[in-house]
Amino acid sequence: MDNHDTLYIAGEAISSRLWLGTSHYASPQQLVQALTQASPGFVTMSLRRQTAQQLNDNGHWHCVQQWLAYSSARILPNTAGCHSAQEAITLARMARQLFGTSWIKLEVIGDDYSLQPNPFELVRAATQLVEEGFQVLPYCTDDLAVAQELVAVGCVAVMPWAAPIGTGKGIMNPYLLSQLRERLDKTVLIIDAGLGKPSHAAAAMEMGFDAVLLNTAVAHALDPITMASAFAHAVQAGRLAYHAGCMAERTSAEPSTSPIDLPFWRHDEGRVS
Amino acid sequence: MTSIAIAGAGLMGRLLAWRLSRQGHAVHVYESSSADQPASAAYTAAGMIAPYSERSVSDEGVFKRGLQSLCLWPALLQELHTDSGIEVAYGVGGSLLLAHPQDQQQWQRLRQQVDLYGWQENSDFNWLNDAEVHALEPDLAPSFKQGLWWPQERHIDNHALLTALQQAAEQAGAVFHFEQTIEEDQTQGWWCHDQRIAEDRYLDCRGVGLKQSAASLPRTLRGVRGEVCRLRSRDVRLQRPVRLLHPRYHLYLVPKQIVGDEQHFVLGATEIESEDRSSVSVRSALELLSALYSVCPALAEARIDHFEQNLRPAYLDHCAHIDQPRPDLLRINGLFRHGYLQAPALLYELQQQFGLALAMPTLSMEHAA
Numbered sequence: 001m002d003n004h005d006t007l008y009i010a011g012e013a014i015s016s017r018l019w020l021g022t023s024h025y026a027s028p029q030q031l032v033q034a035l036t037q038a039s040p041g042f043v044t045m046s047l048r049r050q051t052a053q054q055l056n057d058n059g060h061w062h063c064v065q066q067w068l069a070y071s072s073a074r075i076l077p078n079t080a081g082c083h084s085a086q087e088a089i090t091l092a093r094m095a096r097q098l099f100g101t102s103w104i105k106l107e108v109i110g111d112d113y114s115l116q117p118n119p120f121e122l123v124r125a126a127t128q129l130v131e132e133g134f135q136v137l138p139y140c141t142d143d144l145a146v147a148q149e150l151v152a153v154g155c156v157a158v159m160p161w162a163a164p165i166g167t168g169k170g171i172m173n174p175y176l177l178s179q180l181r182e183r184l185d186k187t188v189l190i191i192d193a194g195l196g197k198p199s200h201a202a203a204a205m206e207m208g209f210d211a212v213l214l215n216t217a218v219a220h221a222l223d224p225i226t227m228a229s230a231f232a233h234a235v236q237a238g239r240l241a242y243h244a245g246c247m248a249e250r251t252s253a254e255p256s257t258s259p260i261d262l263p264f265w266r267h268d269e270g271r272v273s
Numbered sequence: 274m275t276s277i278a279i280a281g282a283g284l285m286g287r288l289l290a291w292r293l294s295r296q297g298h299a300v301h302v303y304e305s306s307s308a309d310q311p312a313s314a315a316y317t318a319a320g321m322i323a324p325y326s327e328r329s330v331s332d333e334g335v336f337k338r339g340l341q342s343l344c345l346w347p348a349l350l351q352e353l354h355t356d357s358g359i360e361v362a363y364g365v366g367g368s369l370l371l372a373h374p375q376d377q378q379q380w381q382r383l384r385q386q387v388d389l390y391g392w393q394e395n396s397d398f399n400w401l402n403d404a405e406v407h408a409l410e411p412d413l414a415p416s417f418k419q420g421l422w423w424p425q426e427r428h429i430d431n432h433a434l435l436t437a438l439q440q441a442a443e444q445a446g447a448v449f450h451f452e453q454t455i456e457e458d459q460t461q462g463w464w465c466h467d468q469r470i471a472e473d474r475y476l477d478c479r480g481v482g483l484k485q486s487a488a489s490l491p492r493t494l495r496g497v498r499g500e501v502c503r504l505r506s507r508d509v510r511l512q513r514p515v516r517l518l519h520p521r522y523h524l525y526l527v528p529k530q531i532v533g534d535e536q537h538f539v540l541g542a543t544e545i546e547s548e549d550r551s552s553v554s555v556r557s558a559l560e561l562l563s564a565l566y567s568v569c570p571a572l573a574e575a576r577i578d579h580f581e582q583n584l585r586p587a588y589l590d591h592c593a594h595i596d597q598p599r600p601d602l603l604r605i606n607g608l609f610r611h612g613y614l615q616a617p618a619l620l621y622e623l624q625q626q627f628g629l630a631l632a633m634p635t636l637s638m639e640h641a642a
Contacts (some may be wrong), residue, residue, distance in 0.1 A: 009381070026330045027591035059495030060546040063589055166520055186464070220382065222389050 005239070006107045007210055008113075009188050010156040015072035016041035017205065018235040019190070021215025022151065023054025024223060029062045034218055035067055038228035041211060043073050044105055046080040047095045061098070076137070080107035083118070085125035092129055104129060105159070105192075105213075106138040115165045115193075119146040123153060130154035139192050142176040146185060157188035159213065162204060166216045168196025169202055181208050198234030206246060274298055278463060278470050280455040283313030284431075284612050287438035289476055292631040294445035295475060301472070302447060303465055305482060311435070314480055315612055317501055317583035319539040320412040320431030322346060322614050323368055325397065325423040329386060333610055334592050338618035341640045343427060345617035346635035350429075359437035366513035367424035369401075369409060371417045372386055373567060379518040383421065392487050398423055404439055406566060409472035412509045413569055417500060428514050429613055448581065457486045461599055470551040475484050475527070477604040480586040481548070491596055494606060496548040496584030500557045502542035502565075505554065506575035517564055523610075524564045538575070544585075544610070553580035585609050593619055595627065603627060619637055 005015040019042040025031035035043060045064065067073060076231060077095035082088040092104045105263060106126055106270065110118025117140050126136050135156045140146050142160045150158050157268060163169035171177060191204040192213040201212045213233060221227035275298045279286045282304035294300045306312035324331075324339025346363065353359050372379050382494045392398055399405075399422045407413060407419040439449060455477075456464045463470040477483065481496040511528040523544065529537035556579060566574050588594055588607035593615045596604045603623070609613050621636060623629040637640075 026332070026589075027589060032589075058497065058546055058548040059493050060497075063493065125524040220520070222382075222385055 005243070007188070009137075010186075012040040014074070015039070015210070016022070016232075016235075016237055017211040018201070018232055019211055019213040020218060020228070021213070022064060028060055030224060030239035031219075032067045033061065033225045034065075034228040035073070037225050038218070038232045039071065040073050042076040042103075042213070043068065043237075044076045044078050044213065044215070045099065046078050047091055047098055051257070057098075069125070075101055076103050077098050077101065078105045078139075079125075079258070083106050083110075083121075084108065085121040087126070088121070088125040089128050092125075092134060093132075099129050102133055103135045104137065106136050106155075117141060117161075119149075121141065122146070123149050126150055126155050127153045137190070141172055141271055142177070142180055144180055147184060147189075148179055148189075149174070151184065151187050158184065159190040159192035162191050162200065163194025163195040165193045167194055168217055169194055170196055170200035171207075174207070177204075178207055179188055196228045201231055202238035202241070203235040205235055206241045208242050211235075211258065276473060276474060277301070277474045278303065278455075278472040279476045279478060279481060280463070281313070281480060282311070282439070282449060283478060283480055284315035284318075284435070284616050285619065286476075287315075287435055288616055289441065289447075289478065289605075289623075289631075290442040290447045290631075291353070291438045291445070292354070292620060293479045293629070294442045294447035294632075296630055296632055298630075299472075300442065301449035301470075302442070302449045303453045303455050304449065304451050304468075306451065308449070310449040313435075314499075314583045314585050315431060315435060317499065318431055318610075318612055319501065319514070319525060319541050319580050320429040320434070320613050321368065321527060322427045322429065323423065323514070323516075324614060325392070325426060326368055326370060326516055327381075327611060327614065328390065330527040331591060331611060335615065337640075338490035338593075339611070339614045341618035341621060341636060342614055342616065343425060344636055344640050345634055346427065346429065347569065349617060350434075350615075351440055352436075352634075353437050356441035357437040358559055359433060359440065361434045361437055362430035364428040364455070364513060366409075366526070367422050368426040368428070368516060369406070369513040370421040370423070370514070370516050370518055371406070371413070371568070372419075372518040374418075376417065376519055376604070379520065380404065380419070380421075383518065383539075386531075390424070397425070409437065410511055410513070412511065412571060414567065418566075421543070421558060426514070430530060431613065433530075455486075461602060463514070473601065475602040477602065478606070480585045480606065480608075483586070483604065483606055491598070491608070492588045492594060494548075495589075496589050497609070498545040498547045498549055498582060499541065499585055499610070500543040500545075500561070500580065500582045501535065501539055502553075502558070502580050503539055503560050503578040504565075504572070504575045505535040505537045505578060506572055507570055508571045510536055511538070515517075515568055517568065519564075522560065522564070524561070524566055526565060537577075537578075538572075548584055550582065550584065553582050595619065595622060597627065603629075 021044045068222045077099045079088040088108050093199045108118050108121040129136050136249040137157045139159045147158045163172045188210045190211045191209045195214045277300050290300050290302045324336045353572045401420040403418045422524050442622040517524040527539045587609040591607045624631045624633050
């Protein structure tokens, strides 16, 4: 199935449906070991606002770069920490210069407590960055109208949250997310943020989302390297399940083994024992 | 008698200068910064020896070094007192971990860690309720309803220590050469102002300064920017370092000496992947000071002495390493944010594994392994 199930975004083949962030690891060495276990399709990195004054790398980016050179993963810079379209646009331009890619995970925060994206500034920034030739992957909520607008302005994928960043709560609103999947059936949809366990990632993949992006769930595990591997398996399991087609739910029990020794009338009465 | 050149007058350089000169060796220390404006990360550090608190961001090797250092510091400080006449303050009240109400889930992760590492309640750590937290530190904000106390952790008056180490080393005959930068040639020979430094042994403790060296290094060394704030207060007294459990920041407030009616504090620290040495940013200052205010509202009336920034020398695994590129040259580097935590243990390793005669205090069997 692998040969026919490659994820394409903007005409480019993406090697894996698990994408990983690079923050909060105990050391660059631990980060690289986790990446090796996960074999992610994209590795996200933030151009921290604090470092923006100085684009020279201190060696951290070089370390990730060396790992990327021997893997099939790509780099996806993000605009974490921006609160306005203008800030995000400026940071995206700097990221293009530093990381040498026009792919950008666009993040514009609207509320500091929930880290909820600001949809108005997000659409504004996305519009401008698409015009400037970026491949824009916006981080958004599960709001259908906002997602539609992001697709309309030319984003190559849309990345709704499962839950607020870093909460690890998993899919908070399966109804809205499945509606989004159903209505935007031609759009690449990636679940970004809020996943805490491999089972959450598997659930998102079972729902038909194209990939999942996470960071804290791996970096803050007691053993991040083993957890990276667990997520890789979960994403694969969820994707296989999506293709295999999950059984329909029933309200009453049905024995797996047919009780052939019982006459039909007793089945009908529901007194199978 | 052996002649020894040391590059770098930070914590490792000074400790080595002191230990070696008191053994009767001829020691010369070369430091690129000036005597009155030290650039070493050891000055910017808060001087905590906190292996338990730091375990979640360090590996087992660093933790073990921390336990060894906790054993070695008291004996080293006693000898230093005898040699220099300076009594360096060594805080023995442990350290206290707190979390804001909105970060309560951080306790759950800590509980998992405590189980994973097999730490023992009432010896390695103590869970504290509301009353116990405020009995230990009455000046903390009342909003903290629980805490965790690491009774074995320590903190040291690092400025006094660095002064005492230099003084004791000089009294034993060591010579400090400030504003003298060591250059290395292709054969890793040392030069200063076009003069060849010819000694029996060379100890390289330059921290991030090593990056300017011509030598090809076996490991990737990088500087990680850290920013701290130094302040003082008439109203607030703390007995021990207080740390905030936070998903993104490693924030701490460390009590320092009391001068007159004011207690001095170090508030730190950011951790930014950059070798930018420019002044502290407004963003970092806001983050640090808002954390400070939340820990102890009365510190709103504290006075800021200054903000300070420096680069922590770090290898990719965040462990310090001793490398021996040539039989007579040792490089001790990568102490990262764990300088005071690792330095005595590194001295011990230099003695046991690299044959440096440092006359170190003995370690118990439990910690010597």
